[in-house]
Amino acid sequence: MTTHGDLVDVVSALTPGDRLEQEHRADTLAWLGGTTDVYRRVPPRTPAKHLVVYVVLLDPDDPAVLLVDHRRSGLWLPAGGHVEPGEHPATTMRREVAEELGLVVPPGTVGPPVFLTVTETLGRPEDRHVDVSLWYVLPASQTDALVPDPREIAGVRWWRAADIATAGPARFDPHLDRFLAKLDGFHIA
Numbered sequence: 001m002t003t004h005g006d007l008v009d010v011v012s013a014l015t016p017g018d019r020l021e022q023e024h025r026a027d028t029l030a031w032l033g034g035t036t037d038v039y040r041r042v043p044p045r046t047p048a049k050h051l052v053v054y055v056v057l058l059d060p061d062d063p064a065v066l067l068v069d070h071r072r073s074g075l076w077l078p079a080g081g082h083v084e085p086g087e088h089p090a091t092t093m094r095r096e097v098a099e100e101l102g103l104v105v106p107p108g109t110v111g112p113p114v115f116l117t118v119t120e121t122l123g124r125p126e127d128r129h130v131d132v133s134l135w136y137v138l139p140a141s142q143t144d145a146l147v148p149d150p151r152e153i154a155g156v157r158w159w160r161a162a163d164i165a166t167a168g169p170a171r172f173d174p175h176l177d178r179f180l181a182k183l184d185g186f187h188i189a
Contacts, residue, residue, distance in 0.1 A: 102147025
């Protein structure tokens with residue numbers, strides 16, 4: 001069982017890559033300091049701000065990232081989902097990759113999150129909420145067999161930096177370009 005202090009430790013250990021991530025980290029630490037109500041209990045927005053995990057599969061041999069065509073948001077996003085009550089974000093990362101892509105990630109094989117964002121979701125005003133997202137990187141190969149969950153995912157695609165730049169930012173998480181800039185050797189033109 002993960003404690004609230006464990007969550008503070010995970011966020012505190014992140015090294016911000018830019019000023020906005022530094023602001024998001026400070027905002028998240030202040031939020032965690034003011035409440036223990038950080039897990040989504042009632043979809044889509046109770047509480048109105050809650051923890052989420054993103055898992056970006058990265059092919060280090062041919063720099064590309066795997067994104068999923070998320071049915072509900074209509075965006076190309078990393079795999080991921082909501083952190084369950086008492087669940088450590090690393091456990092969420094492994095659970096979501098198994099559920100959404102059919103990949104098994106043994107405990108201890110992926111490092112801590114490398115990026116943090118605080119984002120208001122899209123959609124109907126009564127459904128909007130704020131996702132506090134911890135971004136993990138999972139090394140993978142474009143030849144790995146994936147089994148996407150058709151209930152949540154309309155498709156999967158490996159994206160190179162040039163493909164993302166050509167498609168335009170409106171098709172992705174608003175922080176994807178900043179995340180990719182933080183990764184060594186993967187830059188959006």
